[in-house]
Amino acid sequence: MFTGLVQKKAIVASTNQTESGVRLVISCIKWETPIEHGESICTSGCCLTVVDFYEEKGNLTLSFDVVPETLRCTTLGTFSEGTQINLERSLRADSLLGGHFVQGHIDGVExxxxxxSTVTGERRLRFTLEAVDCDTIISKGSITIEGVSLTIAEVGDTWFEVVLVPTTINETTLGAVEVGDSVNIESDILTRTIVQVARKMQKK
Known part of the structure; x- marks a missing residue:
């Protein structure tokens, strides 16, 4: 479980094909508290497990095994050397919940x-609404884009919009996205659960 508050930006060091998918290796500045083998880290919205790591001169190199299903359903299959990604370590029981509950399970790619761009420094982004269940995307609701917790500003029949504040623009990879780019989307787990339960009740 995560909050959608990005802690670091990292760079992909390498991607190598394996028998079970892809070995993804990334590099970032190390955290103050040590990383553990088997730890879950939200990687541009996807929950991945640390399979190997090492530290050198304040830098941290992390390795993950990405299975074919994740490669198929997310943008991770497009990662290459130099790709920038967002990172967040898993939520602790005593952590502040500044964003919203994020599972790291991608619903689709938009x-x-x-x-x-606005005169006050914000940036308004419009995304397609094709792969994600449109009933879970509601105005003023929560959404996770590339691992970033955001509030949905407006929803249309085939699109939705969010507004990025300068901090999000500067401290996450969303500040560098361009028209046509694909992004990982996770709808709010609470909204998604309500929608699914309501649909099941209607069928009875």
Whole structure:
């Protein structure tokens, strides 16, 4: 479980094919508290397990095994050397919940349709609404895009919008997205659960 508050940006060091998928190796500045083998880390929205790591001169190198299903359902299959990604370690019981509950389970991949910058420094992004269940995307509800917890600003029949504040623009990879880019989307678990339960009740 995560919060959607990105802690670090990292860079992909390598991606290598394996018998079970892809070995993803990334590099970032190390955290103050040590990383543990088997720890879960939200990697641009996807919950991945640390299979290997080492530290050197303040830098941290992490390795993950990405299975074919994850490669198929997320943007991780497009990662290459130099790709920037967002990282967040898993939520502790005594952590502040500044964003919203994030599982790290991607619902689908959507594309950037429009980007509009405002005079006050914010940036409004419009995305397609094709792969994700539209009933779980509601105005003023929560959504996770590339591992970033955001509030949905507006929803149309085939699109939705969010607004990025300068901190999000500067400290996450969303500040570098361009029209046409694909992004990982996770809808709010509470909204998704309510929608699924309501549908089951209607069938009875």
């Amino acid at each position: 594309r950037v349709l429009e980007i509009e």
